[in-house]
Amino acid sequence: MAINLADKHQTTLDTAVRALHERTFFAHYPENPTPEVYGENADKEGREKYTSRLNNKFEELLQENPESWTGQEDSPYEQQPLGVKYPFFSPETLISRSEEAFHQWRKVKPADRAAILVESLERMKTRFFEIAYATMHTTGQAYMMSFQASGPHAADRALEAIASGYEEMTRFPESTEWEKPMGKYNLKLNKSWKAVPKGVALVIGCSTFPTWNTVPGMYASLVTGNPVIVKPHPKAVLPIAIVVAEVQKVLAENGLNPNICQLAVDAEDRLITKELAENPKVKLIDYTGGTEFGNYIESLKGKTVFTEKAGVNSIILDSVDDLDKVAQNLAFSVSLYSGQMCTAPQNFFIPEKGIKVGGETVPYEEVVQKLADAVTGLVNNPKAGPHILGAIQNPATTERVKGASTIGGNAVLTTCDFSNPMFANARTCSPVIYEVDASNKESYSRELFGPIMLIIKTKDTDQSIELASDMAREHGAISCGAYTTDPAVKEKIMDEMSLAGTPVSFNLTGGIFVNQNASFSDFHVTGGNPAGNASFTNPEFVIKRFTWVGFREPVVG
Amino acid sequence: MAINLADKHQTTLDTAVRALHERTFFAHYPENPTPEVYGENADKEGREKYTSRLNNKFEELLQENPESWTGQEDSPYEQQPLGVKYPFFSPETLISRSEEAFHQWRKVKPADRAAILVESLERMKTRFFEIAYATMHTTGQAYMMSFQASGPHAADRALEAIASGYEEMTRFPESTEWEKPMGKYNLKLNKSWKAVPKGVALVIGCSTFPTWNTVPGMYASLVTGNPVIVKPHPKAVLPIAIVVAEVQKVLAENGLNPNICQLAVDAEDRLITKELAENPKVKLIDYTGGTEFGNYIESLKGKTVFTEKAGVNSIILDSVDDLDKVAQNLAFSVSLYSGQMCTAPQNFFIPEKGIKVGGETVPYEEVVQKLADAVTGLVNNPKAGPHILGAIQNPATTERVKGASTIGGNAVLTTCDFSNPMFANARTCSPVIYEVDASNKESYSRELFGPIMLIIKTKDTDQSIELASDMAREHGAISCGAYTTDPAVKEKIMDEMSLAGTPVSFNLTGGIFVNQNASFSDFHVTGGNPAGNASFTNPEFVIKRFTWVGFREPVVG
Structure with missing residues (x-):
């Protein structure tokens, strides 16, 4: 390598591997977008860089000879096209370049x-603000979430995948001498082992978390020696395009083929995901998105597949110390990014006899009202609302929220109109609340993506647990x-939800929310229920990307 | 636990975990059936115990209220029924008992x-000789292989699975305090994690290696907290029945439900494998056997499946030091247990211009003749032949060998008649050799189970490598x-075969053979080609049997 990256990043790697096993707080990339960490002009420069890209070709990638230029992004804040154009390549071109690059990359x-990949994250760090604005204007996330989720949090999830892959690939010896006593003599063999990567990897991104949900699979496949084709959602390309460009530059600087990591953007008239996914040369697929397409991906034969699909997340209310604090915490959780998170709660199970608050029983109706008031209070707080809710990525989400009355049940809060003082044209939508009976299972047994809160009246907490666990x-x-x-x-609750493969946060109040998962500590998705078959980052997430193959030969002499 | 088994076996476990990572020679169970290790009368007593079982009910299992008694085993050496009868239970009974036992076992x-399971292997050790005779008279293996493969080697593979499962389940902390600096204050959470077992596991055995191929999956599922239903091949029940009985006794002694590990024998008129496999409560399946049924098992939805199916194993001959030694080694490999091993070589690729022997070229025809002579020499050596070849488990194998001329190509060695001086009625068959051209791909692109050796004349070694790799x-x-x-x-060769997920043994001569894989050092099957998706014992083999689930709660005060 041009510079000795392995030396440069060994401490980071070792620290990251240790963090994986300690699971105490660890972050390599600071989440606070403060000038003290990122420099006085970082924010301004990031915004300018983002603005300068609008209505221009994205020419940073090192992928040669595009067949055409394409781009379909719109800003949920401006409700107008970004106008950024990306190079288009046919699936055949992408796959043949990937196959060629494979035979170089697998021999590194x-x-x-791992060192090359950590270096690419260090480069990504210098572009966190630009990525943040790109994320805002593709996903509709508010500024702070755009910065944190697409920048430092994503980079830490990527580092986690690198560390885990590096650990697993170096967990068995490269070679050893095997000596078996046979009585009169010893049998001696020289043995060696290779962790053999599986081949071309495809990573299919989603429209709401274009880097956070893409980099774990992308870096996990890369560190284990597989070349990657990153296929972003056509509505959220720019944030991940910047990351891929940085990876390509580091590869090229180190004398490697930049096609080890390619960006594959759909043309406006030609969606390429299925064509890529079905190609027999594609051996690994990471997917984040809706359940239907996810099930199709899981059904493909001869592939190793990692999915994160949709789930129905529950809140179980039984007894609390301070109901106001609980209501505030939950109001934040349903409002954060207007419920457009895979971790956002949807089904709130409350016993019909109410819940215990500091020893006293508070009736069911009062609990519901507290929750509704907390949501209204948060939405109407001008210092909080716009920074928490952000904008709506997809117009279909607004339609779903507006049409939520068709779910049936009692309307508790139906006004979802909300305007963002900073962006007059923003597509926005605040949480609605409907109350349904536990017996009306159909109404709450699918994901209603967006800020939709269902209150389910149960007989008692036992029924709440049973239903939450059944749903999962x-x-x-x-x-x-x-x-x-x-x-x-x-x-x-721990026992029942563990059998349903669902992590549980107990009694959260204050500044920590059920939606948030910390890198190096919280596994994201368990793989143990239909919401997805993969987990960031347990060992399974990396070891399924390569095969251990052994060689042996008698010791001569 | 009644006795403190965890203390008793901790050293064994720790040593086994270390051995997994050192991959030097390690065996906990001595493979030599010598009186010094196993006691003066062990062999005699084992044989007597075996004999006393014939034409009797097997009443050692702790599974209550059998619906009927069943047994279909025949001795390949005697060609008559064993007459051992096993309790039959319907799939519903087996699964409901397994579900019930699950909720006890998962909480251990x-x-x-791990300690309970190691104890069961120590009990199994006291019955190695009885298991050996049971293996001889169900599989047709010769005495030495029956002892080693079904006894110490199987027990070591089981210990390997226990060690690997124990290591993976204790690889992340049970709990930790997570403290995140937030500037003015610290966020503090108590976190804990559970390795949650997936549920009822089914292990489907094969007829040729009833314990060796069954115990890895069985112990891997058990150690990770899953209850197991062991479904042996109806023709090879007794060896594994003894192992299951020992597991049940140790469970009962420790106050646990013996149904944590059940034996499920088919009734004569009712095969139950598909019914068990398709039951939605069955979450894990281990399978060893033919490709067609293996593909069906792999196609079942909602299951985690581990398979070992069939493969087409190659020998590539390019250049050697001593052709006679090579020919002897290969003759042994094709003759061992009459080729009824998943690791037995079938396709021998030899360049048409011959091979280099110590610098001189030996013509193709001479190489073929040497191989044929070595096979004939071995078969006709009364001190070696019967002890290496054993008997033929399934009459269909004999038919396949006898009908091998239909493959096409030149007959090199067609006499497969062979008689065993110790068992006049034994079903036997020695290797046949046919010569086919490289262009006749169809003739050598499927497994021909049994002692069938195909010599494939290639243009050169490059073509040999290409074809061996394509086949794999x-x-x-x-x-x-x-x-x-x-x-x-x-x-x-290393590069091409590694991409085909196939381990390679180079230049073996003398007392080590391509068919042999050592526990704690050689991964058995890689999972990287169609011969199977699982590997004894890489981390994937155990971690797919459970899910990591996390819990968190604010630190109070």
Whole structure:
């Protein structure tokens, strides 16, 4: 390598591997967009860079001879096209270039691959603000989330995948001498092992978290020696295009083929995801998005597939110390990015007899009203609302929220009109609340993507647990929040939800929310229910990307 | 636990985990059936115990209320029924008992589960000789292989699975305090994680290696907290029935439900494998056997499946030091257990211009003749032949060998008649050899189970490598032997076969054979080609059997 990147980044790698196993707080990339960390002009320069890209070709990629230029992004804040054009390549071109690059990349040692990839994250760090504005204007996330989720949090998830892959690939010896006592003599063999990458990898991105949900699979495949084709959602390309461009530059600087990591943008009249996914040369697929397409991806034969699809996330309310604090916390969770998160809660299970608050029973109706008031209070707080809700990525989400009355049940909060003082044209939508009965299972047994809160009146907490667990088992779940001061109830929730492969956050109030998962500590998605078959980042997420193959030969002499 | 098994076996477990990562020679169970290790009367007593079982009910299992008694085993050495009858249970009974046992077993800590399972192997050790005779008279293996493969080697593979599962389940902390600096204050969460087992596991055995191929999946599922239903091949029940009985006794002694590990024998008029496999409550399946049924198992939805199917194993002959030694080694490999091993070589690729022997070229025809002579020599050696060939498990194998002339090509060795001086009625068959041209791909692109050796005349070693690699990629391979004195050729073979997910043994002569894989050092099957999707024992083999689920809650005060 041009510079000795392995030396440069060994400490980062070792620290990251240790963090994976300690699972205490660890972040390599600071989440605070403060000038003290990122420099006085970083924000301004990032915004300018973003603005300068509008209505221009994105020419940073090192992929040669595009067949055409394409781009379909719109800003949810401006409701007008970004006008950025990306090079288009046919699936055949992408795959043949990937195959060619494979035979170079697979021969690079795991430690060197890991170092090259960490270096690319360091370059990405210098562009966090530009990525943040690109994220705002493709996903509709508010500024802070755009910065954190697409910048430092994504980079830490990528580092996590690199660290995990590096650890797994170096977990068995490269070679050893095997000596078996046979009585009169010893049998001696020289043995060696290779962690053999599976081949061309495809990573299919989603429209709401274009880097955060893409980089784990992308870096996991890369570190394990597989060339990657990154296929972003056509409505959210720019943030990940910047990351791919940085990876390509680091590859080229180190004498490697930049096609080891390619960007594959759909042409306006030609969607290429299925063609790529079905190509027999594609061996690995990472997918984030809707359930229907995810099930199709999982059904493809001869591929190793990692999915994150949709889930129905529950809140179980049993007993609390301070109901106001709980209501505020939950109002934030449903409002954050207008519920456009795979971890956002949807189904709130409340016993018909109410819940215990500091020993006293608060009736069901009062609990519901507290929740509705907390949502209204948050939405109408000009210092909070716009910064939490952001904008709506897809017009279909607004339609879904507006049409939520068709779910049936009682309307508790139906006004979703909300305007953003900073962006007059923003597509916005605040949470609506409907109340349904536990018996009306159909109404709450699918994901209603967006700020839709369903309150489900149950007989008691046991029924709440049973329903939350059934939902997770049958329809998937990525998060669960539970409020109880009773250790026996807590134990029961842990047991039932663990069998449904769903992590549980207990009694969250204050500045930590059920939607948030910390790199190096919280596994994101368990793989244990229909919400997805993969987990950021457990060992399975990397080891399925390569095969251990052994060689042996008698020791001569 | 009644006795403190965790203390008793901790050293064994720790040593086994270390051995997995050192991959030097390690065996916990001695493979030599010598009185010094196993006691003066062990062999005699084992034989007597075996004999006493014939024409009797097998009443050692702790599974209550059988619906009927069933048994279909025949001895390949005697060609008459064993007459052992096993309890029959319907799939519904087996699965509902398994579900019930699950909720007890999953709550036992991984270290305690591991200790209980190691204890069961120690009990199995006391019955190695009985298992050996049971294996001889169900599979047709010769005595030495029956002892080693079904006894110590199987127990070591089981210990390997226990060690790997124990390691993976204890690889992340049970709990930790997570503290995130937020500037003015710190966010503090108590976090904990559970490795949650997936549920009822089914292990489907094969007729040729009833314990060796069953215990890895069985112990891997058990150690990770899943209850197991062991479904043996109806023709090879007794060896694994003894193992299951020992597991059940240790479970019961420790106050646990013996149904944590059940034996499921087919009734004569009712095969139950598909009914078990398709039951939605069955979450994990381990399968060893033919490709067609294996593909069906792999196609089942909603299951995590581990398979070992069939492969087409190659020998590549390029250049050698001593052709006689090579021919003897290969003759042994094709003759061992009459080729009824998944690791037995079938396709021998030899360049039409011959091979280099110590610098001189030996013509193709002479190489073929040497191989044929070595096979004939071995078969006709009364001190070797019967002890290596054993008997034929399935009459269909004999038919296949006898009908091998229909493959096409030149007959080199067609006499497969062979009689065993110790068992006059034994079903036997020695290797046949046919010569086919490289262009006649169809003739050598499927597994011909049994002692069938195909010699494929190639243009040169490059074509040999290409064809061996194609075969592995398209039809699967579990082993590959290669003979070359040229480092560049060796490098090329390693590279090509590694991409085809096939381990390679180079230049084996003397007392080590391509068919043999050592526990704790050689991964058995890579999972990287159609011969199977699982590997004994890489981390993937155990981690897919459970899910990591996390819990968190603010630190109070």
